Amino acid sequence: MIPAEFDYVAPATVDDAVRALADAGEEAKVIAGGQSLIPVLRMRLAAPTKLIDLGKIAELRGVREDGDALVIGAMTSHYDVMRDPLIGEHAKLIAVTTSTVADPQVRHRGTFGGSLAHADPAGDLAAPALALDVEMVAHGMDGKRTIPASEFFVDYFTTALRPGELLTEVRVPKYTGWHAHYEKFNRVAQAWSIVGVAAAVQVEGHTIKQARVGLTNMSSVPVRAGGVERALIGQEATPEAIKTAAEHALEGTMPVADGNADIAYREHLAKVLTSRAVTAACR
Amino acid sequence: MRITVTVDGTTYTDEVEPRLLLVQYLRERLGKVGTVVGCDTSNCGACTVHLDGHSVKSCSVLAVQADGCEVTTIEGLARDGQLHPVQQAFHDNHALQCGFCTPGMIMQAIDLLAEDSDPDEQAVREGIEGNLCRCTGYQNIVRAVRDAAHEMRPGAGPEAERISGAQAGVHRS
Ligand SMILES: Cc1cc2nc3c(=O)[nH]c(=O)nc-3n(C[C@H](O)[C@H](O)[C@H](O)COP(=O)(O)OP(=O)(O)OC[C@H]3O[C@@H](n4cnc5c(N)ncnc54)[C@H](O)[C@@H]3O)c2cc1C
Numbered sequence: 001m002i003p004a005e006f007d008y009v010a011p012a013t014v015d016d017a018v019r020a021l022a023d024a025g026e027e028a029k030v031i032a033g034g035q036s037l038i039p040v041l042r043m044r045l046a047a048p049t050k051l052i053d054l055g056k057i058a059e060l061r062g063v064r065e066d067g068d069a070l071v072i073g074a075m076t077s078h079y080d081v082m083r084d085p086l087i088g089e090h091a092k093l094i095a096v097t098t099s100t101v102a103d104p105q106v107r108h109r110g111t112f113g114g115s116l117a118h119a120d121p122a123g124d125l126a127a128p129a130l131a132l133d134v135e136m137v138a139h140g141m142d143g144k145r146t147i148p149a150s151e152f153f154v155d156y157f158t159t160a161l162r163p164g165e166l167l168t169e170v171r172v173p174k175y176t177g178w179h180a181h182y183e184k185f186n187r188v189a190q191a192w193s194i195v196g197v198a199a200a201v202q203v204e205g206h207t208i209k210q211a212r213v214g215l216t217n218m219s220s221v222p223v224r225a226g227g228v229e230r231a232l233i234g235q236e237a238t239p240e241a242i243k244t245a246a247e248h249a250l251e252g253t254m255p256v257a258d259g260n261a262d263i264a265y266r267e268h269l270a271k272v273l274t275s276r277a278v279t280a281a282c283r
Numbered sequence: 284m285r286i287t288v289t290v291d292g293t294t295y296t297d298e299v300e301p302r303l304l305l306v307q308y309l310r311e312r313l314g315k316v317g318t319v320v321g322c323d324t325s326n327c328g329a330c331t332v333h334l335d336g337h338s339v340k341s342c343s344v345l346a347v348q349a350d351g352c353e354v355t356t357i358e359g360l361a362r363d364g365q366l367h368p369v370q371q372a373f374h375d376n377h378a379l380q381c382g383f384c385t386p387g388m389i390m391q392a393i394d395l396l397a398e399d400s401d402p403d404e405q406a407v408r409e410g411i412e413g414n415l416c417r418c419t420g421y422q423n424i425v426r427a428v429r430d431a432a433h434e435m436r437p438g439a440g441p442e443a444e445r446i447s448g449a450q451a452g453v454h455r456s
């Protein structure tokens with residue numbers, strides 16, 4: 001199908017984009033990679049009056065170091081995130097998770113910031129963002145503010161971004177030397193996660209020193225598996241210890257039933273996949 | 284809106300509505316009907332083209348977003364009546380039945396080979412996971428891509444596709 005009519009601007013700077021968004025009013029929408037938005041427009045599930053395209057804003061693309069953090073521009077494509085040497089070294093969980101998103105064509109267009117702002121509960125990047133305690137940097141007419149990941153994801157497709165605000169950057173603390181794995185369960189190629197588990201661990205010898213675990217699609221928002229993390233810390237990375245820790249995976253979850261899985265099946269998956277993700281990360 | 288796009292080596296300047304999809308622009312304005320539309324949900328990959336050297340689903344890009352960019356379609360691959368090695372490999376390996384998925388498959392296969400000049404079977408299957416085929420069962424497609432890889436070593440990058448200056452012209456429609 002063909003989208004309904006809309007106006008279009010492609011500003012060259014963040015300031016111009018913020019102003020364009022304010023001028024265009026409530027019915028306008030930002031377009032990043034368009035890989036979620038254009039399908040929605042084609043199905044006519046949304047009919048914004050105006051699109052503000054962030055694609056021409058060079059300052060929003062790329063990854064840089066800032067002290068003990070990495071700063072990922074919101075418009076950095078999935079493809080660039082996967083291959084970025086800084087992300088590979090200091091935030092491997094984000095790289096490995098991104099490589100499971102969609103398919104190569106979608107990863108060429110879709111962006112890191114667009115995925116987070118879209119806040120689809122089945123989207124894969126929110127769980128690692130939450131687990132790694134990233135911070136979202138938002139720009140609006142009132143200037144810039146920082147939102148911790150733990151406050152960013154509010155509900156299905158809803159974030160703490162206010163009307164007129166853009167997500168411009170994501171600040172990721174460095175997890176240098178950590179091992180990571182994303183275990184995604186879906187039935188067919190290029191499908192969304194039925195459940196996904198993001199795990200990052202710091203291992204010394206055979207002992208798990210620190211652990212970060214986040215769950216995809218076990219609630220309307222990503223869930224931090226704090227119980228699993230606490231149960232892992234200080235343990236030897238044995239199959240028994242990991243399995244015991246994974247029993248905590250349901251703490252704080254509120255899964256729903258849908259065409260792919262009922263609640264009991266999702267709960268079963270969450271534990272099994274947590275165990276697999278941590279095991280693979282420890283290897 | 285006025286856009287300028289280079290498609291298969293020819294530069295076009297056109298007035299388009301912002302809601303026009305790149306695939307519609309290619310098919311309906313430029314007559315490049317080699318690129319096809321197989322779905323409404325961005326899943327099938329039949330519409331795959333290269334935008335500035337990378338594969339994209341042209342049903343999921345607005346024509347206005349391609350302003351200033353270079354597009355390569357299935358129609359821009361053959362040289363002087365010679366099929367591109369990946370096209371030839373699809374032919375040789377019977378990698379198509381109805382052929383509807385083929386333009387997208389070939390464009391994605393070329394993208395894959397630019398990233399990985401000698402993909403194993405698993406890498407080919409993952410590399411074309413954004414392209415659906417309802418006929419072949421993929422077996423011969425995978426075979427064709429690996430065959431093409433051997434023909435083309437060390438890999439066909441965007442360079443292999445660039446059309447020489449002599450052929451490029453400027454066209455207004
Ligand atoms: C076939 C297919 C399969 C997919 N499979 C997966 C998958 O397995 N896992 C997965 O995680 N994702 C998947 N996706 C989605 C993909 O990852 C998208 O790239 C992503 O969801 C949105 O990113 P985008 O840059 O394309 O954003 P867009 O589609 O441009 O925007 C999405 C939404 O976010 C808003 N937005 C975007 N950027 C900003 C910003 N900087 N500030 C404020 N608001 C903003 C837009 O207004 C819009 O509402 C799939 C998509 C397709 C088409």
Ligand code: FES
Nearest residue numbers: 321322327328342
């Ligand atoms: S037409 Fe199916 S993905 Fe574009």
Ligand code: FES
Nearest residue numbers: 380382416417418
């Ligand atoms: S050959 Fe018919 S869809 Fe692939």
